[in-house]
Amino acid sequence: MKGAVKNLQKENEEVTSVAEEVGTALDVKVEEILENAIKRAKANGRRTLQARDL
Structure with a gap:
C-alpha cells in the first residue's frame, strides 16, 4: 500500500505529503x-472471489 x-x-503535485x-x-x-466481497461470493454460491464481488 x-x-x-x-x-x-x-503523480499529484497538489498533495505534497501524505x-x-x-x-x-x-x-x-x-x-x-x-x-464484504467474500460474503457476496458466498451468498451467490461461489467459492471464487471475483472482481464483481468488490
Whole structure:
C-alpha cells in the first residue's frame, strides 16, 4: 500500500505529503472491502472471489 500511495503522491503535485496514518486507514478499508466481497461470493454460491464481488 505504501508504494501505491507514494506513486499517487508523485503523480499529484497538489498533495505534497501524505500522513503515516493514511496507509493504516487504507489497510482497514481494504480489509472491509474484501470481507464484504467474500460474503457476496458466498451468498451467490461461489467459492471464487471475483472482481464483481468488490
